[in-house]
Amino acid sequence: MYNQTEILKDTSELGADGELVINMGPQHPATHGVLHLVVTLNGETIKKIEPHLGYIHRSIEKMCESLTYRQFIYVTSRMDYLSSHINNLGCALLVEKGMAIEVPDRAKYIRVILSELTRIASHELWLGAMAMDLGAFTPFFYAFREREMITDIMEDTCGARLTMNYIVPGGLMYDLHPDFQKKVKAFITQFKSKVTEYEDLVTNNIIFQSRTKGVGILSAEDAISYGCTGPVARASGVSCDIRKIYPYEVYDKVEFDEVIETAGDSFARYIVRVKEMNQSIRIIEQLIDNIPEGDFVGKTKNVLKLPKGEFYSRVETARGEFGVYVVSEGGTTPHRIKFRSPGFSNLSVLNHIAAGSKIGDLMASMGTLDLVIPDIDR
Amino acid sequence: MFSLEGITTNVQDWLLMKFNPTMALAMECVIVILLAISLFALLGLVLVLMERKVAAHIQIRLGPNRVGPGGMFQTVADTLKLIMKEGLVPDMADKFLFNLAPFVVMMVGMLLLAPIAFAKNFQIWDINIGVLYISSVSSLSVIGILMAGWASNNKYSLLGAMRSGAQIVSYELSAGFAVLTIVVLTGSLQISEIVKAQENGWWIFKGHIPAIIAFVLYIIAVTAETNRAPFDLAEAESELTAGFHTEYSGMRFALFFLAEYINIFIVCAIGATLFFGGWMPLHIGNWAAFNHIMDYIPSSVWFMGKTFFLIFLIMWFRWTFPRLRVDQLLNLEWKYLLPISLFNLLLVAVIAILGWHF
Numbered sequence: 001m002y003n004q005t006e007i008l009k010d011t012s013e014l015g016a017d018g019e020l021v022i023n024m025g026p027q028h029p030a031t032h033g034v035l036h037l038v039v040t041l042n043g044e045t046i047k048k049i050e051p052h053l054g055y056i057h058r059s060i061e062k063m064c065e066s067l068t069y070r071q072f073i074y075v076t077s078r079m080d081y082l083s084s085h086i087n088n089l090g091c092a093l094l095v096e097k098g099m100a101i102e103v104p105d106r107a108k109y110i111r112v113i114l115s116e117l118t119r120i121a122s123h124e125l126w127l128g129a130m131a132m133d134l135g136a137f138t139p140f141f142y143a144f145r146e147r148e149m150i151t152d153i154m155e156d157t158c159g160a161r162l163t164m165n166y167i168v169p170g171g172l173m174y175d176l177h178p179d180f181q182k183k184v185k186a187f188i189t190q191f192k193s194k195v196t197e198y199e200d201l202v203t204n205n206i207i208f209q210s211r212t213k214g215v216g217i218l219s220a221e222d223a224i225s226y227g228c229t230g231p232v233a234r235a236s237g238v239s240c241d242i243r244k245i246y247p248y249e250v251y252d253k254v255e256f257d258e259v260i261e262t263a264g265d266s267f268a269r270y271i272v273r274v275k276e277m278n279q280s281i282r283i284i285e286q287l288i289d290n291i292p293e294g295d296f297v298g299k300t301k302n303v304l305k306l307p308k309g310e311f312y313s314r315v316e317t318a319r320g321e322f323g324v325y326v327v328s329e330g331g332t333t334p335h336r337i338k339f340r341s342p343g344f345s346n347l348s349v350l351n352h353i354a355a356g357s358k359i360g361d362l363m364a365s366m367g368t369l370d371l372v373i374p375d376i377d378r
Numbered sequence: 379m380f381s382l383e384g385i386t387t388n389v390q391d392w393l394l395m396k397f398n399p400t401m402a403l404a405m406e407c408v409i410v411i412l413l414a415i416s417l418f419a420l421l422g423l424v425l426v427l428m429e430r431k432v433a434a435h436i437q438i439r440l441g442p443n444r445v446g447p448g449g450m451f452q453t454v455a456d457t458l459k460l461i462m463k464e465g466l467v468p469d470m471a472d473k474f475l476f477n478l479a480p481f482v483v484m485m486v487g488m489l490l491l492a493p494i495a496f497a498k499n500f501q502i503w504d505i506n507i508g509v510l511y512i513s514s515v516s517s518l519s520v521i522g523i524l525m526a527g528w529a530s531n532n533k534y535s536l537l538g539a540m541r542s543g544a545q546i547v548s549y550e551l552s553a554g555f556a557v558l559t560i561v562v563l564t565g566s567l568q569i570s571e572i573v574k575a576q577e578n579g580w581w582i583f584k585g586h587i588p589a590i591i592a593f594v595l596y597i598i599a600v601t602a603e604t605n606r607a608p609f610d611l612a613e614a615e616s617e618l619t620a621g622f623h624t625e626y627s628g629m630r631f632a633l634f635f636l637a638e639y640i641n642i643f644i645v646c647a648i649g650a651t652l653f654f655g656g657w658m659p660l661h662i663g664n665w666a667a668f669n670h671i672m673d674y675i676p677s678s679v680w681f682m683g684k685t686f687f688l689i690f691l692i693m694w695f696r697w698t699f700p701r702l703r704v705d706q707l708l709n710l711e712w713k714y715l716l717p718i719s720l721f722n723l724l725l726v727a728v729i730a731i732l733g734w735h736f
Contacts, residue, residue: 022534137433212705360703
């Protein structure tokens, strides 16, 4: 056993070959949560990054085993809290698929619109946080100005701004707020007029470009072998948009492009997310005027029981593929459950793309991976 | 009314009338020290509030607006809070150097106040090597930062201090060369001479393009020298938590914080003196009426106006640009700024010899 002074002595001494080992996190401004990176440095150059997880582990998967199929959906809001609506959707899709519940069209449309709003909100937050990692504070406020409109819409419609919990198996918890369409249209107008400000402030900034271009390059092969999904993989030229490959809800009825860049560097990941916001706007524009009238929730039994067997559903969250895998014994609760969260696999490439670069590059690489720690730890 | 022109001579005459010369000199020293310290406190309060208001304006928010009218006393409240806070010293820190470092940084700021001409005839010490004094004393602040980083026994602090050392030593060169261009044009190192040379036009207008280049170089270099964004690598919040002052708290931290703003004020004051004529009013050629009206504005207002304009410029940089990476920072200095400033100095020398400037 170590006593305290020995530990202090241990950590303050240099490692082998004069390496400096620093603990970045669990409290650190750039890890945006309780991620703990053990970084081995040689001067300013990073030799190795070891992510240590578990600081915010809440054993959500185990908790879900004692919750019914109506209840377990809402725990997933606490995983990737920035795309909580999409997480909920993934779980609801699994239950609906397993029990063959008919979902009314109105619910499907609203779910997709809210999913895309969630995606924009998530990307907006990422944009601000990433610029902040690179030392620019102002884009954060510009991004939050638009994000605030989305959270207001969410508050009106779902009653909550972050963990919406709006989805129930078979549809939605309650109908839309009467102002919904008006507010979403106002948001679209605002967003379209303000997106040039991001271009001026961030994208075209020479310092920002020199900080991100050619930094943290991830090849397509590595993206596939590390299991990266979402914008991280698409920036490396891997086509992996679940909305295109396995369309759910009404994604097969709307027109949108899967944004793919080939450079694989931090700037490409940045561009993919900015363009994705525009694609999300495109999807919303197609759906917002065509929400069909009708029920917002389908007929379901009072007690939901999944038949015996294994079930899997996947959705595209703001960070990548979110998968829900349930083994059912035929009871009212899942027998075993596993969430495939995009953040975990995206984090695993960090050492690969950032080792050998400078400390400043680590911020650019980590920022563009868009890590949400509760999503990684669950 | 706001003119400080006669004050210094009046005070001196009065003191000499009342006391013997030695006593009068001692009294003058005390007055100057008190003035310098109160200027420090005042500048700290004003500049911190200004930074927050400028930042708020750029970031589409209101900024402090609760304490006092328009949030005027926000920094007073912050200072009170910092005074009340416990000043922690890390367990394995070098306590002597740890405590000394903030004072070294502060002392450099105080020393730099000496040759600055705040208004006509209002200067603490019109030393005949003024510019040389400024550039030599300002390079001492890096010692305080290195001391803080080393004594904290914290790896973030150490990294921040090392970055700061490399950065300040490099950018001192560009700043020095930018200052030298004006020295070449004026032919004097004395601040009062430099100001007097700009009586019929500021150097930024009179010195052709080289003076403008020198001014741009100067602003870039001093932004780096004062560790301000986009060159704030020494404290790089998202990388090194707070860099060299990670372990500092309470009043010791406040001293670093204050020193940063004092340094900004000083480099901007020097920039205003060298390129914008210090306390000289704006005179355009032989527009007698215009020049006469400009003369009515007191010299202290001219000086402060120019200085605060430059301070605003530096604050604007901070809230707009992302941070550079450490190798990009050094590349910028050694590969771009230094060759440009060397060439610029040569150009200015030619202009000065041939008398091409106005």
